[in-house]
Amino acid sequence: MILGGTIGELLVPLLCAIYFFCQRETTGFAFSTYWLFENFPYIGSYMADARSAALPLVGSEESDWTILFGQWGLLAEDQKIGAIMRTLGWLGMLATMTWLANRVRHGEASKRPWPS
Numbered sequence: 001m002i003l004g005g006t007i008g009e010l011l012v013p014l015l016c017a018i019y020f021f022c023q024r025e026t027t028g029f030a031f032s033t034y035w036l037f038e039n040f041p042y043i044g045s046y047m048a049d050a051r052s053a054a055l056p057l058v059g060s061e062e063s064d065w066t067i068l069f070g071q072w073g074l075l076a077e078d079q080k081i082g083a084i085m086r087t088l089g090w091l092g093m094l095a096t097m098t099w100l101a102n103r104v105r106h107g108e109a110s111k112r113p114w115p116s
Helices: 004-022 026-048 064-072 076-107
Strands: none
Touching: 004 026, 004 064, 026 064, 026 076, 064 076
16 A cells, blocks of 8 residues: 555544544644654655665565655655655644643643634
8 A cells, every 4th residue: 555654654643633623632732733743754754765765664665655756756856855844844843842832831731722
């Protein structure tokens, strides 16, 4: 299955974030969002490895990203795309921590994430 691991890495924390958002649980939402963004650097590393194939793979000899980037004509850009994904992950984690710290600082961590 193409992207099976990547989908799992993103879908589970995303579903948790959606659940906590709907329950208006600020801390659960923040931790789930952080968890989601925490996966971006790992995914970016595998994206950047599409041509070199130096990282170990589970279940196949060819990376999903090698196949997809090849089909999309982006194989030569694997390093750039991987770097962008890693950067988005770090920025997302930082933004999530900053958002939660700001809410805690202002005594709003126990309140709903957004007004209803």
